Amino acid sequence: MSTIENRETEQSPAGQGVADERAERTLVAARAHRSRESRLRTRDLVLSIAAPIVLVLLWEVCARLLIIDPRFFPPPTTILMALGEMALDGELWQHTGPTLLRLLVGGGLGALSGIVVGLLMGSSRALNAAFGPLFSALYPLPKIAIFPILLMIFGPTELPKIIAVFITTFFVMQIATVSGVWAIDRQLLEAGTAYGATGFARFRFVVLPGAMPFVFSGLKTATGTAVVVVTAVEFTGASTTGLGYLIWNSWQLFIPEKLYVGLLVIGIIGAALTTLLSRSEKLLLPWRRSA
Incomplete structure (x- = not known):
């Protein structure tokens, strides 16, 4: 009897509204997840490029200012x-x-x-x-x-x-x-x-x-x-x-x-x-x- 009642509830206007609301929440969650993954990939790409550049620039500056010996660490x-x-x-x-x-x-x-x-x-x-x-x-x-x-x-x-x-x-x-x-x-x-x-x-x-x-x-x-x-x-x-x-x-x-x-x-x-x-x-x- 409970299964039949659940089906009748889902087929009713109120039940259809609940189902639509759940579907909408699922879509919103999926979009949020994809957006977050996209942001993380972008962040990882930026970090993978920026970190070596910063280190090389730091090396260049330190060698030019003689903070490190340029004979062993040329710019x-x-x-x-x-x-x-x-x-x-x-x-x-x-x-x-x-x-x-x-x-x-x-x-x-x-x-x-x-x-x-x-x-x-x-x-x-x-x-x-x-x-x-x-x-x-x-x-x-x-x-x-x-x-x-x-x-x-x-x-x-x-x-x-x-x-x-x-x-x-x-x-x-x-x-x-x-x-x-x-x-x-x-x-x-x-x-x-x-x-x-x-x-x-x-x-x-x-x-x-x-x-x-x-x-x-x-x-x-x-x-x-x-x-x-x-x-x-x-x-x-x-x-x-x-x-x-x-x-x-x-x-x-x-x-x-x-x-x-x-x-x-x-x-x-x-x-x-x-x-x-x-x-x-x-x-x-x-x-x-x-x-």
Whole structure:
């Protein structure tokens, strides 16, 4: 009887008015939420742009007023002038090109191999039992410490540098991918099996999409680590090109402007690669765009 009475109340003019009022309040709340989110995004954008500008201006003023020693902290304008001169005479590209090549080739191959091995190990208990302890033992080894061994084997060529970056990204991606496979909700796997997703179909439609968030998180971590490793191996005498060599050589010759140019370009490369990965994640994983 109460259900019938509620329906009659809703169908009455008074009940219709209450329903309309509730709908109006819902719309108003939704508009307020969207407006607040828009304001927050605008505020975050302004802060992300303003904070670095303020810090750079503060650095410029302090260096000009000799509050900090300009011999060690040259003004940003001086660094930008050095950047422009190096770009015009080709010195900047002479060092940026090799670093990018080592990052993209070594890091790309290492990431791809790590993802494939991680998916196989995460999906196969036998493979994980066979290789899991070995990889766990090898991962903590400092990759820079392995570099002299690579130099002894392959000589002072490009291959040791690429292999060092490859090893770095491989282990990060292997661990991240295995964790992603293991983190998949078992109910999703059971649901996939119930709908006939077995074998490759199960891997394609359940395992791979479920592990991808962890894969992208691993890619971001691997990118930062690879940038550190490639810069470190370029510090050595085995290299006469690369941004790491530029930084080290500028320190030896005490040319701080060029040293900061190398640091700036490395930071730009790292930020650009991370941004590209974030954009790709939103494009390839649309269900995570709201995250």
